[in-house]
Amino acid sequence: MHTVAVLALDDVIALDLATPIGVFGRARLPDGRGAYRVRVCGPRPEVRGEAFGLRVPHGLEALADADTIVVPGCAYGAPPPPPEVLEALRVAAGRGTRIASICVGAFVLAAAGLLDGLAATTHWIAAETLAKRFPLVEVRPDVLYVDNGQFLTSAGAAAGLDLCLHMVRRDHGSAVAADAARLSVMALEREGGQAQFIVHEQPPVPRGSALEPVLAWIEDNLGRDITLADMAAQCGMSERTFSRRFREQTGTTPLQWLLRARVRRAQYLLENTDHGVERIAGQAGFGSPTAFRERFKRVVGTTPQAYRASFGARPRARAG
Template sequence: MTSVALAVTDGMPLFELAIPCTIFGPGNPEAAEAGYELRICAAPGASVGGWLRSETPRRLDDLAEADTVIVPACDDALDHPPAELVEAVRAAHQRGARVASICTGAFVLAAAGLLDGRRATTHWMHTRKLAESYPEVEVDPGVLYIDDGDVLTSAGQAAGIDLCLHMVRSDHGVILANTLARRLVVAPHRAGGQAQFIADPLPGGDSGDRGEGRYGLSGLLDETRQRLDEPVTVAELARRANMSLRHFSRRFMAVTGTSPLQWLLTQRIRRAQELLETTDNSIEKIAEQVGMGTATTLRRHFNRIVGISPTAYRRAFTESRGLGRSRPGLAQTSDRP
């Protein structure tokens, strides 16, 4: 038997409790066949979702007896991770447990010192906070999950499903993981290096934007997003904003946190993701629509930024929704040159 202990603390989200229970719990015949034994370990009086009361004889101290420990998000984890949970997680890891976090559960692992010197991730909304609070952690804000051997971290809630399936795949192989994925009606494998599916909004214009160009920096970039199929240079953007190239680059970095070229490339890739999800357009056509020019260029940048090919990305969305055979255009699309 492989024991999987789920840490439950007061105020944790219900969905994040359901993920490990569904994949590793006794109600799952595949999990039972694989020899998983789920243990719910809870702080006294803990409630889930603010209303579901946890009734279990196991306490957080019992985490140390498990082979695998899963730490979902918990209330106030960003600023004050529960001390009892932090100590229990540290003790479990010291005794040899594999420890995994879902969403902001990463803050508990960081507080326990498990992430020092390691790559880790969490929900994209909180990656900056994680990096600032724990400078010894190498925070990667763009991935779904990270497997660092005995310590694993995942992004937002749905990425917790990917992480749990990844652990099953690591323990028992692809066939069992795919069987579980079919039961859950989710993509059988989203690679950990795949980017989080996030919007990338530009911060609203501040006082520094007022009077810049015709409509300020925010307005300029909103317009640029609507014209991604058109070629544009940084010099042209600076001219539209009525700034020198040097001042524009500095101002751009201050507002967006990235360089103009990197921002523009990210917008093109985000738009390509939308088109892959919502249209049957070929990779060549999408490359034109997002201003990449050729399918080869789109594939190269898409693989580097998203972590998988455009066709694999499209397949993950269509197959998980049962759309693959109902959209014949997809079968004609290939990532081959």
């Protein structure tokens, strides 16, 4: 039987910890036998959770015979992993053990040097920090998970489910993974390269900036064709001066800002209306459905239809 060791460190995130325990613990082979033996292990017999204490039945020695090690994320401000944890992960990696992380658990793998020279992901809110702290890691903030073969990383808790199901599928095939997915009440698997469905907040503008009125004007006029000249005219500046000041104050260009604003409007409409793609393309100012699909996918990482399928409002069930 395949053994999965789930590593519990201080300030472990409850949902990240529960994800591999639930997925691997519920997976069943066609004959009904459990597909995995799951062990929770850690450097100490008791660790702190977000709002609870957790007794850990196995020490780090449980990593020695594990086929897979999963490292859940820990809360912001958690202490760095103890040196013995990093060394145990390095030793396991040297034996060829598969090692995966959920959310900011990627920081532990990176601290052990396991991700050097590899692509990896984490929750989008922590991606920039991961890239700065570990420059040898190729951080990909716009995907759900990355499978490098031996080392795998995922984004937030939901992406952790996707990654665990992906590993079940690799180990035992689609039928076993589909059964585990049904028990988790979720779709079998979103592709790892799919985006995290996050359009980052627009860069802040200093309070009282001359750009504030033009940004409000852009939001009010997204349905029309807006050019750089139109935006500059709203500020009474030349296009060159406007572009320079815009970049100085926001870190991006006016047209990049405009694209993000259009995508955010389209996301809202996809989530909250049943308008067709053609109508949303016009309301968000993309000009044509083709341009809308291409630019939406470039920013969000998936198609408008797929985004609506995941995040659109569901009709209420009728009583009786």
